[in-house]
Amino acid sequence: MSAVWTDARARSLLRQLFDAAIASADPRIAVTTHLPPKPSGRCIVVGAGKASAAMAAVVDAAWPDVELSGVVVTRHGHAVPAGGIEVLEASHPVPDHSSEAAALRMLDAVRGLTKDDLVLALMSGGGSALMALPAPPMTLADKQAVNRALLASGATIAEMNVVRKHLSAIKGGRLALAARPARLLTLVISDIPGDDPAAIASGPTLPDASTKANAREIVRRFGIKLPDSAQAVLDGGQDTAKPGDIAEDVRIIAAPLTALDAAAQLAKREGLSAVVLGDAIEGEARELGTMMAGIARSVAQHGHPVKAPAVLLSGGETTVSIGHGRAGRGGRNTEFLLGLAVALDGAAGIWAIAGDSDGIDGTEDAAGALVTPDTLHRAAASQLDARALLTAHDSYTFFERLGDLVRTGPTLTNVNDIRAVLIAPTRQQTS
The missing domain is CATH 3.40.50.10180 (Glycerate kinase, MOFRL-like N-terminal domain)
Known part of the structure; x- marks a missing residue:
């Protein structure tokens, strides 16, 4: 497998993993x-x-x-x-x-x-x-x-x-x-x-x-x-x-674990190390994004808990606690991804996808979205304040403006959320 990881290649593979997970629950x-x-x-x-x-x-x-x-x-x-x-x-x-x-x-x-x-x-x-x-x-x-x-x-x-x-x-x-x-x-x-x-x-x-x-x-x-x-x-x-x-x-x-296993098998066939972190991960969506960013950085910088190229897979249903304020648009998957992007802060070689397997994230018309290494850079160029939109629970607006929403339409199945974080090798790891 080539050591060159382009944005197009990473995006394509993440979408294939997401689709394979859904297909397993047909x-x-x-x-x-x-x-x-x-x-x-x-x-x-x-x-x-x-x-x-x-x-x-x-x-x-x-x-x-x-x-x-x-x-x-x-x-x-x-x-x-x-x-x-x-x-x-x-x-x-x-x-x-x-x-x-x-x-x-x-x-x-x-x-x-x-x-x-x-x-x-x-x-x-x-x-x-x-x-x-x-x-x-x-x-x-x-x-x-x-x-x-x-x-x-x-x-x-x-x-x-x-x-x-x-x-x-x-x-x-x-x-x-x-x-x-x-x-x-x-x-x-x-x-x-x-x-x-x-x-x-x-x-x-x-x-x-x-x-x-x-x-x-x-x-x-x-x-x-x-x-x-x-x-x-x-x-x-x-x-x-x-x-x-x-x-x-x-x-x-x-079930969710079957779907994650299907994605893991595809990742392995593509030459990646695949780690299924669990199918029952809960908690605040944005906080899970922060935690996953930390694990992805550890993989990228130290080769722990697995060496890159690797994909971290997880499922379960996070929550979005709105409190008494007025929320913008978005579901738990786009909120997770925006939290992840903010925590990664433009780290090189890390991409992610997250979406609801039924094709609808919350009440919106998208299953979820994609995060890329240049997400925050492109957001700044479009005058999007990632942190402010995260605070306002307006993650749908963020990813819609970037053109990074994932739209599948109704999939006619439902095995909860599917999250995949892809980490490519750094130059030091590939040299």
Whole structure:
């Protein structure tokens, strides 16, 4: 492999790594290989998440001789036809009336079944917002207020989902309770650090080990202001389904670590040392950028923990704590990258890509962005103040003005964020 690393070469390789990670979670492969034997009775398909429509389409194509019905809900713009399985679209990350309607339709679809029937539940990341059915006496407006408060709180996705489960009439195993006595199989594309299936889409078909006390503690710890109706639900009322209440039959069919491994294998074929730092890295996005910059500098200057050329791969879901100020545009991946660029301060021979595997970083139209050794130089030439924009949480504007956003469109899968930092050898290392 040539020792010459051009900007074009580095950019191209990073995008190939990102695409390889996403391709490893393609529902067309993942769902087909995990389908159960065909049922003797009816097959009702339900599902929620950014990949649910694509997953349902695979089931429809694989079982042309099975009478399929049911309903799945996905994010606006992520729908694909799925034969007799109805595909709905709703809002993400804050639920809307379509989210509530989809949850009600799913509960209706699984009622009145027999033990000869099969309920196939297709769950992926994003499902919590996409099927939102507030527990009485909460209204949808209350649920929306809770979601906004959670998203701005700095809580991890797992912590947010604990709260969501206990404020829902469908999550935390309640959909499974409605489906009894039918057989229930849940297929999951994981976007959760640690791949806990009960946390994905807030576990509508799986028992919940968390308690309302856990949810109240999270609310207290992060200072989350709940509507009075939501607080009343946490202070009383029926709990979620517990282990033993429902049968557990769940399969993780695609996951963040699998995606990172796919990128690592490609990097090795291209002659790079590949280090997977983990698939469950959390914390403030900008602070993770600072930390990753330090590791990349160590590789470049000292050959530790690995010698260049190398790529550092990581996944997981960081957070962006907005506080009480007004934020600009951007998601956790572009904020991570802007923090990385500021910390690198123009260090030579280091490039990076980060993006959400579903193709949408936060609420924007890009999956993420790219950082290059001359990012800050080009920003200064365009009169962009990187540090000021980072403080304002306006990373989208920064990378859009530089032309460095990564746009994939909806990928129809979701295995969380994919981050890759590429370090080329210095002249001293190649001499």
